[in-house]
Structure formats: structure tokens, C-alpha cells
Amino acid sequence: DAGITQSPRHKVTETGTPVTLRCHQTENHRYMYWYRQDPGHGLRLIHYSYGVKDTDKGEVSDGYSVSRSKTEDFLLTLESATSSQTSVYFCAIKESMNTEAFFGQGTRLTVV
Amino acid sequence: GNSVTQMEGPVTLSEEAFLTINCTYTATGYPSLFWYVQYPGEGLQLLLKATKADDKGSNKGFEATYRKETTSFHLEKGSVQVSDSAVYFCALSDLRDSNYQLIWGAGTKLIIKP
Numbered sequence: 701d702a703g704i705t706q707s708p709r710h711k712v713t714e715t716g717t718p719v720t721l722r723c724h725q726t727e728n729h730r731y732m733y734w735y736r737q738d739p740g741h742g743l744r745l746i747h748y749s750y751g752v753k754d755t756d757k758g759e760v761s762d763g764y765s766v767s768r769s770k771t772e773d774f775l776l777t778l779e780s781a782t783s784s785q786t787s788v789y790f791c792a793i794k795e796s797m798n799t800e801a802f803f804g805q806g807t808r809l810t811v812v
Numbered sequence: 813g814n815s816v817t818q819m820e821g822p823v824t825l826s827e828e829a830f831l832t833i834n835c836t837y838t839a840t841g842y843p844s845l846f847w848y849v850q851y852p853g854e855g856l857q858l859l860l861k862a863t864k865a866d867d868k869g870s871n872k873g874f875e876a877t878y879r880k881e882t883t884s885f886h887l888e889k890g891s892v893q894v895s896d897s898a899v900y901f902c903a904l905s906d907l908r909d910s911n912y913q914l915i916w917g918a919g920t921k922l923i924i925k926p
Contacts, residue, residue: 733913742901742918743856758913790855794914800846801914803855 702727702802706791712810719778721807723791725771731794732774733801734758734766736787743790749774781811814839818902818917825892826925833887833920835876835902843904845869845878845885846914850899859887859900897924 703726713719723732734746745758747766755766763785765777778785791804819834837843844863848856860869865880874889885902902917 740918743916745913748913792856792914800858800861801848801856803857805855 702793704791704793704802704804706789706804706807708807709805710808712812713781715782715811716780719781719809721776721789721791721809723774723776723793723804725774725793727793727795727802728771729793729795729802730771732768733792733794734764734774734776735790735792736760736785737790737806738787746776746789778809781809783811785809786811814843814904814906814915816902816904816915816917818900818920821899821919821921822923823920824923824925827894828891829924831887831889831892831896831922833900833902833922835885835887835917837883837885837902837904837915839883839904839906841906843906845876846903846905847874847876847885847887848901848903850901850919852898856901892922892924894924894926897922 705724707722733748735743737743744760746760746764747758749755749768767775789807792801794801815838817836846861847859849859850856860871862869862878865878868877876885876887878885899919899921901919903914905914
């Protein structure tokens with residue numbers, strides 16, 4: 701199995717508080733992605749990274765920021781959590797176009 | 813732009829039935845195509861892939877053929893088992909997208925009854 705770990709696995713937080721989710725990989729893959737998964741919406745890309753300190757927005761980036769200071773770590777921050785950000789968040793890593801994406805186990809975030 | 817369309821679920825079948833989950837795509841470049849599976853409470857994992865037209869991907873009894881003329885990548889299995897119950901996602905990755913993003917279908921939930 702690919703070495704990709706998400707933390708925490710579950711989190712409950714209050715509206716308005718900052719939250720940081722961590723994705724850690726041991727595969728040295730260049731590309732890393734944050735998705736959210738909601739019923740009826742499939743997977744939606746939040747942000748992605750194509751190298752250390754190189755990040756870009758996905759289709760649902762509002763309210764989220766990311767950082768990648770090391771190859772192995774990709775952090776997703778909700779600056780001020782809202783109830784609409786209650787979701788399951790997945791991190792994925794990818795080496796190149798024709799290789800598979802490996803997914804973490806997901807983080808279930810509940811904003812109350 | 814690129815997009816992936818999957819048949820809506822849930823799809824409910826009896827054990828040993830034949831399975832088809834339809835997937836069609838639009839792409840401006842030369843995509844690679846993937847099927848991922850998600851079991852309850854888990855992340856997605858690759859089921860099979862095809863990187864060029866007429867390629868057939870296969871794994872665990874599942875197959876899908878990359879059909880450029882019909883822009884399709886339908887998932888099939890000859891005899892499903894209860895353990896195949898999961899959500900299946902079709903996805904593409906386009907060579908022209910330098911960041912190699914995956915474009916996802918909405919997912920199809922498969923329920924197999926004993």
C-alpha cells in the first residue's frame with residue numbers, strides 16, 4: 701500500500717474556528733490533491749500542489765487555503781470553519797499522468 | 813472542457829448477475845481513463861486503467877475497454893459477488909493538463925444482494 705496518511709481521521713469543530721488537516725506521504729510523489737466528498741457531488745477538487753511551495757486552486761477553493769513546505773506534507777486549512785464545510789476530506793498523491801492516484805483514508809469533519 | 817458522466821445509482825443486482833456501469837467522457841486531448849472503487853468508510857483505490865484507445869483494463873474480474881469512437885469506458889463484470897458492493901468512480905486524466913488532475917464522475921453505488 702502507498703504511504704499516505706491523513707490526520708486527524710475525525711474532527712468536530714465549532715463554527716468560526718480555524719482547522720488544519722494534514723496529509724503526509726512517504727512516496728516522494730510530486731502531485732498532491734485535496735478533495736471533498738459530499739453526497740450527490742462525488743469528488744470535488746479543493747486545491748492541489750505540483751511541487752514544494754507550488755499550489756493552485758481547484759473548483760471549490762473558497763474558504764480554504766493550503767501549504768506545502770516539504771514534499772511529504774500538504775496541509776489544508778479552513779480559516780474560519782462554516783457548517784457548509786462539513787464533509788469528508790480526502791488527500792491524494794500522484795506521480796504522473798498515467799500512474800494511479802493513491803488516496804488517504806479520509807478525514808470526517810463536522811462543523812457545528 | 814473535460815468531463816465524465818456515469819450512470820446514476822444505486823444499481824442493485826443479485827449475486828452472480830452480470831454487471832455493467834456506463835461511463836462516457838469528453839476530452840480535448842488524449843486522456844487516460846480509470847475506474848476507482850470506494851468501499852464503505854475507506855478511501856478510493858484504483859480498480860483498473862487504460863491509457864490509450866482500444867486498451868482493455870482488467871482486475872479482480874472487472875474489465876473496461878477504452879472506446880475512442882464512442883468516448884466510453886464502461887465497467888463490466890461477468891458474475892458479481894456481495895463483496896463487490898461499493899461505490900465505483902470513473903475518471904480521466906488528460907495529457908494536456910500539465911497538473912495531471914483527475915476529472916471525476918459522480919460515482920455509482922452498487923448493491924449486491926445474496
